[in-house]
Amino acid sequence: MLSDFIVLxxxxxxxxxxxMxxxxxxxxxxxxPHGRICIADLMIDGEVSTVHEGNEDYIxxxxxxxxxxxxxxxxxxxRMALFLKIFSNYLGRLHNCIKTAEHYMNIAS
Known part of the structure; x- marks a missing residue:
């Protein structure tokens, strides 16, 4: 079976x-024929040969x-740099909210 669209x-x-x-x-x-592939992943843009994180290599x-x-x-x-920046800011704020909630839960205990 052939696919019109593949997402990775x-x-x-x-x-x-x-x-790979x-x-x-x-x-x-x-x-x-004329199908599309969408690849969303962590990649390196530039001259660095590879970046390792644990056992993973970023292409x-x-x-x-x-x-x-x-x-x-x-x-x-x-490129999704803007999306990643917004998402990263969101995660940072979410982390701060969780830490604040944990702080108040510890005070109440």
């Missing part, structure tokens, strides 16, 4: 380079573009 959400950085290549090949195999954005285009896919990059 925050999964690539969990894969090794070989697994296999994932791209598989997406290409099951994608209908270089230009390298991902090359991998996709090598498999016959046309890459149309979209």
């Amino acid at each position: 959400s925050f999964a690539l950085h969990h894969l090794t380079s070989d697994q 290549l296999l994932a791209i090949q598989e997406m290409r195999r099951v994608l209908k 270089q954005f230009p390298k991902l573009i090359d991998l996709l285009e090598d498999k016959g896919l046309r890459a149309i990059p979209q």
